Amino acid sequence: MASRGAFSGVSFRTGNRVFPFEQFDLRLNRPDIVLQRIGYTDAALIEAYHAAYLKRLKKMNFTEEMLGSDLQLPEIVFVSDDIPLSTKDKKFSFKVKATDARYPLDRLNVFVNDVPVFGTPGISLQGASAQSVEKNISLELSDGENKIQISVLNSKGVESLKETIAIDYIGKTEKPELYVVAIGVSDYLNDEFDLKYAAKDATDLTNLFVSQPERFNKIHQIQILDENATRENILAVRDKLMQSNIDDEVILFIAGHGLLDAQLNYYFATTDIDFANPAERGLPYDALEGLLDGIPARKKLLLMDTCHSGEVDRDETVLAAADATEQNVISRSFRGAVAINIGKKVGLKNSFQLMQELFANLSRGSGAMVISAAGGAEYAYEGQGTANGVFTYSVIDGLKNNAVDADADGKIRVSELRKYVTEQVRKLTGGKQTPTSRRENQVFDFRVF
Template sequence: RDERRRTTATAAAVQSKLPPTISILNPAGGSTVSSETVRIDYSLNTPEDAPVKSVKVLVNGRPVALERGIKVQPSNKYSVNVTLPGGDCTVTLLAENDNGLSPEANVFLHFKAAERGADEFVRKPKLYVLAIGISQYQNPEYKLNYADKDANAFVAGMQKQKGKLYGDVVVKQYTNGAATREAIQDGLQWIQEQTGQGDMAMIFYAGHGINDNNGVFYMLPVGADVNRLRATCLNFEELKQTVSNIAGKVVVFIDACHSGNVMGTAQRRGGADINAIVNELSSTQNGAITFTSSTGKEYSLEDPSWEHGAFTMALLEGLGGKASVPGKTKITVKSLDAYISERVKELTKGRQHPTSVVPPNVPDFPIGVQ
């Protein structure tokens, strides 16, 4: 009997520590909608001692609303109005209490737009670019050869998209001495505040990265001291928080994924196991498409014949048109990934394997045109 009581008590304790559950009631999956605003009805359940703190709404993996202060309804039924992007999409709901996040609830909707007049204005998205590249660190032992050039070339490549895919391309760029910890933090705040729901944000980082003894990843600004990581470096959490709160689509490029002796050679950008970072950025609640220069604990390589890192060399070629979809002029996330993957393996003779991770519920989409 005592054993049975203990088992029952343990089960009750586990039950009380559960996250909420959320289900979409209406509209049904596969429904066709014609309004840019749709009402989503949902049900919500949570343990009595763990009220729901918020419900996050995402469309195609990007946040569009955050409902706080949810008042408990006896029926456990609620609704939220969601603005759609003007195409087929997946709406995702996530609820959170003190015990964690709910499993996601998804509904796929077909969007049938009203007929547009021939002369009706169609707004092109804006592209916001935050580019960081550091070769000349204050500590000469950290020196790299081409990280600053990588950032400059990435910016130049994306500025060519103005008037093509994007109505405007707006840039903040920090290289070498300008890439202080405070400046990078300002840049992250800027891109979060400026990017609207219909816009695109791209964050590019070339430089050193390192994990501390607890596995926390830090980007190394120009004044970095690896013996004082918290005080002088940029915690990955700041990048993650920025990404999760940007309203538009987000693509992150990281050329800083390496291991071993972090400052062992100027030809290697050191040193982190990047896999966990990529997966976290690309999780449902953060929703960034993330390209990284190498896998796990591989080095990312530079070479004088390229005058770039291998990853950025392939990225620039791809965005320049070599990654376009066969028979078309557009460059999509998938076509860019395929090109970079093969090109980097070719450049490095198989020593480096770049990766990309696309969050759940984010469809393939164009990020550039020839």
């Protein structure tokens, strides 16, 4: 079977229209059916793959019935006739037409390199209350390749297939600017929960990324540490990021406690959080990714060095007491209720892990790449001999020593960093901690170092 990234080299043609494989991946990527028809596979493995597929559908708010052959989708097309293959003009305008035979149209999405140009809400069409809309759209092209996609959703939340065009910007380019936002909390209002290295992690990681001035026209440093790391101060960062340009790069890093509430929702622990009620002053995951949603910069990376920062499988997780101290590493957790996974396993993997390994994450979110230090049911550890969180240490050490540069081209890309850090953290913690990609951008694999 092919890996989760294999779809990037496959397309479908319907008449004279070509669609990326991702458009049909949710419906046709069925390893359980393939293995069943081969006829020589263990029934338990087939069942596990089918469970992984169902879990994926649930994550995307679909059912098997919704993906039946009679599925009715809204439609959208480019109606502009003069779309170039390449251009020296940074501004690009085009016209689209969207229709639905049954329901009013709700919103229009525009993506450049899998980044939502108008944020995750898209362009609202609700005021029109129409089943047919024509709209002129203007956007700014990124340097180099631009995969531009459009889609439309109806009032029932059903999304059309995405129409795709590709344009190369070959005009004048300028050095981008870098925004490094590093948030670290070691000192909490409740001293019982103080950490050792989280604030230092933020400082060390900032120093690393700002050590490459030759790549950027300007570097912006924003550090929010300890008592300054309140909910209000962190959310105010978005105003600064809104000043970025589309070719700029944004690195957002957080280190500290990560908490799960009774409903298994994730919260980043601000300095004045109520650990018994994290929703009161904590930052939910959506608020963290919201800092990056809809900002002009399209190269966006969120690094999360906290416990439970990966995605949680609510179907296979229960609450249990924490016992997080190990011989060479100390967990960024606290005594109380934490999540552990007890789902049914095939070998050493449950259906949630199989889903993450087999299937690409089609949920685009803000378009940012999100690398979390640990799975949703795991702890993030601080190393006794590294003076950093294990995740942060792996990022810094790998970049400093060029160990991340797998193809030795002198340019470290997001995918290389993700792969290296995942392997290194797992090794340093003896498999107790495994970083995950909470969000992926398979198209925009930009350089980070």
